[in-house]
Amino acid sequence: MDQFITVVGALNEGFWQTLKLFFFTLIGALPLGLVIAFGSMSKLAPLRWLCRALVWVFRGTPLMLQLLIIFFVPGYLLPGGTPWTGENGRFMASVVAFIINYACYFSEIYRGGIQGVPVGQQEAGQVLGMSKSQIFFKVTLLQMVKRIIPPMSNEIITLVKDTSIARIIALEELIFAGYSFLKGSHGYAGLLWPLFFTGVYYLLFNGILTLFFGWLEKKLSYFRV
């Protein structure tokens, strides 16, 4: 029983880091993705190419590599040494890498969602005298949201599991916590079950997300696009 309480306590702490990384990534990447989506549809060719190149690079290379570069490279290049110190620094570096990476994935989903809204919807707004931003917020946005729920829920569930990649820079997230009992920690070593038990956390959390997306989909089922 003591063992169980110790392990669950440590796993909870790891899960807390996982959750924080997950939510901070969403808070940053959801809006940044929209900015990149608009950039990659811009009439200004340089901006368009910049955004598309960014998306190409961040979707075309492993997140693990991006994380390593963002965490380690500044220490070698910046005169003041690395800005990422301690557990907090590892967390910040992870958030930065995850936000940029996920913003690139989200931007492509947004772009598909926006371009999927029939052009007639925009034109109807235009002939009624609406401005571009009114058309986006009052006409396009909700239709886009409805269209992108399935791909976004996929991507967001992947994000939950991807947070474990931050272990590569020793962020003490959930799997880090579970694995520590195999290597030796809190006076225990060679424990297998905590590793399996981390899976329960992922399953429960993704179960909740799945329910949430189902609810959202149902909430928006009153209209057809």
Add this chain to the structure above:
Amino acid sequence: MAILEIKDMRKSFGKVAVLRGVDFTLEKGEVLVIIGSSGSGKTTLLRCLNFLESPDCGTFLFNGEELYAADKEYSDAEIREKRLHFGLVFQQFNLFPQYTVLKNITLAPDLREPNDKERHLETAKALLEKIGLSDRADAYPCQLSGGQQQRVAIARALAMEPDILCFDEPTSALDPELTGEVLKVIRSLKSSDSTMIVVTHEMAFARDVADKVIFMADGVIEECGTPEEVFGNPKSARLKAFLAKTE
């Protein structure tokens, strides 16, 4: 004085000249019907009038004053002001699917004059009464038939009180048994102070509702006149052939 005068409107898409010099005038309270085979440039003409396309050449005079000249630059805000003189009812309705019938009608007026929402609601209700859909005010577009959707689209355009309301084949996307209700609504709008431009393939309706008819062919006005002249006494061979086909 003419409410609208169009001079030498031209529009090309790449190498394809779609409008090749269109001139016409419209008096206040007139209904202008535009006929012509598919591809002759009717939709492009209405889209230019509503600033959805920018013509390569041409001027619009509104009540004798220059409203738009193709060789001048206008800001987005200026275009938004200018297009309020016009309204457009689309072939495919283009209602906003996420809003109720009532909200579809009040949305644009509310955004324009946020302090007048109550008046817009009253106007919208009166318009629904007029198109016979008062009982569907809270329905969503997907719950309506095509004919009902198009009637709502007409009410939505009317709520902005345009000086000139344009219709682009308003019944072409409808099942034949639903065209009647829409044409009836359009006909009911005809009055001394509502000016309309209607592109249609419904010849009986055109003959009945039009004050003036334009026959377009290959991006120019091939023939123009009263319904009696155009339908009763066509002069050009192309108009004769067109009318024979639609009999």
